[in-house]
Amino acid sequence: MTRVMAISASAVRAVPALPALQAALAAEDAAIFGYGVAGAHLSGSRKAAAEQDWTEHNEARDRLTAMISALGATPVAAQAFYRLPFEVTDAASAAKLAAYLEEGVTRAYLGLVAVSDRRLRAFGALAMQGPAERAAFWRGTTEAFPGLDVPG
Amino acid sequence: MLTASAAALPALLATAGCRSSDLFAGPDPLAGRPALSHDVITLQAVIAAEQAMIKLYQAAVGGRLGADGLAGLLAEHRQHLGRLQARLVLPPGFSAASGSASQSASPSASPGVVPARVTTGRLRAAEQASAADLLRRLVTVQPALAQLFASIAASDATHVVALGG
Numbered sequence: 001m002t003r004v005m006a007i008s009a010s011a012v013r014a015v016p017a018l019p020a021l022q023a024a025l026a027a028e029d030a031a032i033f034g035y036g037v038a039g040a041h042l043s044g045s046r047k048a049a050a051e052q053d054w055t056e057h058n059e060a061r062d063r064l065t066a067m068i069s070a071l072g073a074t075p076v077a078a079q080a081f082y083r084l085p086f087e088v089t090d091a092a093s094a095a096k097l098a099a100y101l102e103e104g105v106t107r108a109y110l111g112l113v114a115v116s117d118r119r120l121r122a123f124g125a126l127a128m129q130g131p132a133e134r135a136a137f138w139r140g141t142t143e144a145f146p147g148l149d150v151p152g
Numbered sequence: 153m154l155t156a157s158a159a160a161l162p163a164l165l166a167t168a169g170c171r172s173s174d175l176f177a178g179p180d181p182l183a184g185r186p187a188l189s190h191d192v193i194t195l196q197a198v199i200a201a202e203q204a205m206i207k208l209y210q211a212a213v214g215g216r217l218g219a220d221g222l223a224g225l226l227a228e229h230r231q232h233l234g235r236l237q238a239r240l241v242l243p244p245g246f247s248a249a250s251g252s253a254s255q256s257a258s259p260s261a262s263p264g265v266v267p268a269r270v271t272t273g274r275l276r277a278a279e280q281a282s283a284a285d286l287l288r289r290l291v292t293v294q295p296a297l298a299q300l301f302a303s304i305a306a307s308d309a310t311h312v313v314a315l316g317g
């Protein structure tokens with residue numbers, strides 16, 4: 001029987017699992033570093049929120065490290081220093097950095113959704129919801145397509 | 153000279169012990185309408201669910217349930233719908249609303265059924281159900297479509313929080 005092909009203008013081929021997991025781990029490491037910088041410029045409930053987010057990124061890093069090790073690979077090491085995308089000097093720029101970090105982590109997990117392994121795909125899709133929610137918190141607004149580069 | 157109309161072709165082929173597909177390398181034009189692929193049927197179901205979500209938000213905004221805050225979320229659902237519909241190109245003879253989409257649409261978002269009074273809790277539950285439904289569906293479709301579903305599911309999850317979840 002003839003089947004109508006799936007329609008996709010930007011077909012993405014399934015990607016290997018390991019590089020996608022390593023990319024997610026690298027994004028988590030960058031977020032852990034970045035929250036250390038952002039937290040220094042925050043106070044009160046927003047500082048507490050940043051500390052909570054930092055803890056969640058540490059937990060996610062440990063989870064990814066275990067997953068990569070279980071595949072027989074060496075988890076990518078965190079860098080000693082990360083170049084920030086812009087100068088962080090006050091609470092506003094700290095919040096902007098936190099949103100930037102969460103958006104990066106969201107994108108990294110979305111990369112996992114392109115793998116062929118169904119369990120990893122589901123893991124990536126679920127894992128990106130936390131950073132998407134935190135990005136919305138720090139940005140102050142939701143967005144239609146977290147993690148995707150969609151022309152406005 | 154032998155002449156034959158297109159209508160007579162199947163009979164001639166049958167007499168000769170041939171199927172029309174034996175003569176053509178491509179799709180068999182005499183085999184009837186081709187079946188839609190799994191991805192297309194899934195996309196139709198997700199589109200139907202997104203349309204139902206928009207109706208729900210429209211009812212809530214019409215009922216002035218915090219209309220200012222809901223308008224932004226409604227706008228994002230319209231963006232979801234537009235992006236989903238852009239992925240759907242059907243062959244002639246198929247309508248966007250046909251197929252088995254309605255059969256497999258999310259039970260949380262029955263198309264055309266909108267309660268008279270839409271509460272914030274109802275919206276929140278619909279967003280949660282939508283995100284869960286997309287997560288369930290994305291493991292069976294092609295990667296590009298899976299990523300779109302995952303992104304929309306994440307957006308729905310942020311809506312749950314925005315609605316006080």
